[in-house]
Amino acid sequence: MKDLLIIKGGLFMQEVRTRFAPSPTGYLHIGGLRTALYTYLIAKKNKGKFLLRIEDTDQERLVEGATELIYKSLKMVGIQHDEGPDIGGPYGPYVQSERKPIYKKYAEELVERGGAYYCFCKKERLDSLREQAIKNNQTFQYDGYCKGLDKEEVKARLEAGEPYVIRQVIPKTGTTSFYDELFGEIEVENSTLDEGVLLKTDGLPTYNFANVVDDHLMKINPVVRGSEYLSSAPKYNLLYQAFGWEIPKYIHLSQIMKDAHKKLSKRDGDASVEDFTSKGYLIEAIVNYVALLGWSPGDEREFFTLEELEQAFDIKGLSKSPAIFDENKLRWMNGEYIKRMDEGRFHEMALPYYKSAGLPEGMDLQKVSQLLKGRVEVLNEIPEMVDFLVNLADYDIELYVHKRSKSTLESSYENLVKAYKVLETLDDWSEDSIKKVLFDLVEELAAKLNFVLWPVRIAASGKQITPGGGIEILYLLGKEESLRRLQVGIDKLKGAL
RNA sequence: GCUCCCAUGGUCAAGCGGUUAAGACUCCGCCCUCUCACGGCGGCAACAGGGGUUCGAGUCCCCUUGGGAGUGCCA
Numbered sequence: 166m167k168d169l170l171i172i173k174g175g176l177f178m179q180e181v182r183t184r185f186a187p188s189p190t191g192y193l194h195i196g197g198l199r200t201a202l203y204t205y206l207i208a209k210k211n212k213g214k215f216l217l218r219i220e221d222t223d224q225e226r227l228v229e230g231a232t233e234l235i236y237k238s239l240k241m242v243g244i245q246h247d248e249g250p251d252i253g254g255p256y257g258p259y260v261q262s263e264r265k266p267i268y269k270k271y272a273e274e275l276v277e278r279g280g281a282y283y284c285f286c287k288k289e290r291l292d293s294l295r296e297q298a299i300k301n302n303q304t305f306q307y308d309g310y311c312k313g314l315d316k317e318e319v320k321a322r323l324e325a326g327e328p329y330v331i332r333q334v335i336p337k338t339g340t341t342s343f344y345d346e347l348f349g350e351i352e353v354e355n356s357t358l359d360e361g362v363l364l365k366t367d368g369l370p371t372y373n374f375a376n377v378v379d380d381h382l383m384k385i386n387p388v389v390r391g392s393e394y395l396s397s398a399p400k401y402n403l404l405y406q407a408f409g410w411e412i413p414k415y416i417h418l419s420q421i422m423k424d425a426h427k428k429l430s431k432r433d434g435d436a437s438v439e440d441f442t443s444k445g446y447l448i449e450a451i452v453n454y455v456a457l458l459g460w461s462p463g464d465e466r467e468f469f470t471l472e473e474l475e476q477a478f479d480i481k482g483l484s485k486s487p488a489i490f491d492e493n494k495l496r497w498m499n500g501e502y503i504k505r506m507d508e509g510r511f512h513e514m515a516l517p518y519y520k521s522a523g524l525p526e527g528m529d530l531q532k533v534s535q536l537l538k539g540r541v542e543v544l545n546e547i548p549e550m551v552d553f554l555v556n557l558a559d560y561d562i563e564l565y566v567h568k569r570s571k572s573t574l575e576s577s578y579e580n581l582v583k584a585y586k587v588l589e590t591l592d593d594w595s596e597d598s599i600k601k602v603l604f605d606l607v608e609e610l611a612a613k614l615n616f617v618l619w620p621v622r623i624a625a626s627g628k629q630i631t632p633g634g635g636i637e638i639l640y641l642l643g644k645e646e647s648l649r650r651l652q653v654g655i656d657k658l659k660g661a662l
Numbered sequence: 663g664c665u666c667c668c669a670u671g672g673u674c675a676a677g678c679g680g681u682u683a684a685g686a687c688u689c690c691g692c693c694c695u696c697u698c699a700c701g702g703c704g705g706c707a708a709c710a711g712g713g714g715u716u717c718g719a720g721u722c723c724c725c726u727u728g729g730g731a732g733u734g735c736c737a
Contacts, residue, residue, distance in 0.1 A: 618696035
């Protein structure tokens, strides 16, 4: 008896082996990330293997360096494949263009078995057929023109070196069905299926053929892929049957949408994983968020590390309907990750942003980090949050008017003058000392804290909202700059009174 | 057009025949507070429509509507 592995109540009679099979056409985008993640998790949850296969059978769409980008992204995410082009494995090669002879051999075998046939039709003929179909409002299907060719003729034309493709034979009548672990039984009429190309003129297979051959040879089970393959799955089953191969379990994943109508795509801009990380999103937050887009653990948990996902994941929680990517919620989750991060790491990550914001040399950046950590959602918002520490912008004196603190232009002026006086004589410019003299002042005035601190903070920052309060800001600015700014405030108010 | 799939608040989602239909994000209010944020408390907001089946339907079936995917010598 082989191993028994349980997926959604069904039994797996063999080792679980899943594969992520991107085509190297660019960077890994969010949808690809989620497919890779779920595929990986299904393998890990079942103590199986996860492999990476590069599907580069479309030589025209190849993008230089794209495969490396995929390695890089997966590594960043923390997904490690057990077999793949870069690390090898018992079922290689794992790059389809390097498997060319294999597909030819199997395509020929399929012709022998009656599951496929040679086709010599020219592009022009197919184009006009397709045009005709569109005109008649019909689905295009190859008309089987070359299907009836007798063996001798085929042989002769092949020997003459005529270009050819190999097409799949589809039964004219009857139905074909397949079972998806998520969607259940799906049945289609064979008459709606096209006798598509399996092996192209250039000798490379189409996806429709390569995926079946490779998944079988690499012992992939279950086959996990996007729901865009749902409608061609019957054809794959027909292929497995024609070869006499065992049909794998299928798990088709719903899509990630940009909005209700458009699916998330590279063309719409920032949809790649690296676009998000470069904006200041943490990879852990991205992974966590994406994991929950289309999957639910079934309980109230929403924070997961990769390791926790490996434990918790179950295809029962997969959603059949497409999910809309909500950057707003990603922002929130990223903010949560930042809050939970240790201070040292946050400081390290924030440093480059301080640099680009132009924070002064001598400033206590650790303190800045302390103030920011609980307030930042995405790292790239740091520069504008701290800009006031660099320059005091020209601000509207109406900022001094604040109802809750009972601040008016007059009171602000008076309090600023008093604050200036006590601060001017302060030698130890530490947060504690500043706090002490200002608190003493407040006590002396028998006022509310904010009556004094509101105008101080406004004068020190020129902004209505700041990370940190007045005392913290004065401390960061240093005595000289602080006094200068307070004086600016005093002058502004004086001019207005 | 044809084929297939999907359908709970604005978004992510729990729910698997009997619930006051969870929770999270967003938004709003209150509290806390040296501003903001955090935190705490509270609130707005959903079963697309119509037929069945059933004692009883968000949950099962059918139709309609809406949406998505496929329809390539792309994957």
